[in-house]
Amino acid sequence: MTEWDLKKLRVLRTLADVGTVTAAAEALFMTPSAVSQQLTGLSRQLGVTLLEAHGRRVRLTPAAELVLHHAESVFAELERADAALAGHVRGEAGQVRLGAFSTAIPALVVPAIAALRTTHPDLRIRVREAEAAEVYDLLADGAVDLALSLAAHAPPARDARFTHLAVHTDPLDIALPAGHRLAAARSLRLADLADEPWIYGNSGPWSQITTTVCEAAGFVPRQAHAAADWAAILALVGAGLGVALVPRMAGAGTGAADAARVTVRVLGSDRPRRYVVAATRRGAEEWPGVQRVLDALRNVQLD
Structure with missing residues (x-):
């Protein structure tokens, strides 16, 4: 040649x-x-x-x-x-591969991509759904450039492979059956629900979060049903079988049928939260395209 x-x-x-x-x-x-x-x-x-x-x-x-x-x-x-x-x-073109857990996609990722299409139309975001813990394996293997997860699932800060970055604070709301006696209460505290049947998973971070925040409010939740999928939890709540803590982000994926049967209330001064974090391979946090995506994710309004 x-x-x-x-x-x-x-x-x-x-x-x-x-x-x-x-x-x-x-x-x-x-x-x-x-x-x-x-x-x-x-x-x-x-x-x-x-x-x-x-x-x-x-x-x-x-x-x-x-x-x-x-x-x-x-x-x-x-x-x-x-x-x-x-x-x-300049971070205005190219591709960023984003791994994200399921509830983050409708609540954070989709609005962020919609904003970037307007401000940076040549920057392509490729989304891959993965469990909050699994996404770190994808990041380490080079399958994604940016991993969106929860602080509860993040590797220790001393793990030299990754750089961790704060993204959002996700408030936890309370899901009540639509006809519940407290559904229309002027204000609502977690302690007001101490005697209610609760719905949450048998194990894992979400089970720990539910029990921990209820104990901080002064009671141990009585588990009536065990479920981990948000659609299942909301269906059980909508059927009048109990109450549940739900992340604000999970509400972004609530269907019309669930919305008609479930009342989601914002808790008062004792409102618990979970923390959404991002991670990159160490050094990649300086990529301009990654910075553009992070800025867009942080600008999404959850409250």
């Missing part, structure tokens, strides 16, 4: 534009002999004659015209590559 020398091709293109070796040398800040050497070297590399004498001037041969015809396409692609690279450096 022929070796193409872009520097020599630019010399040939300049000669075609200005007409003489002397003028090409002036345009390129070279000596005429250096221009001649570049063109002779290109002719030797390509194995064709590029110039022919024409009085005191030179003109391009048909072979040179053919070379320049294709070279213009190459130069145009390089210009586009330069523009794309500049956009990438």
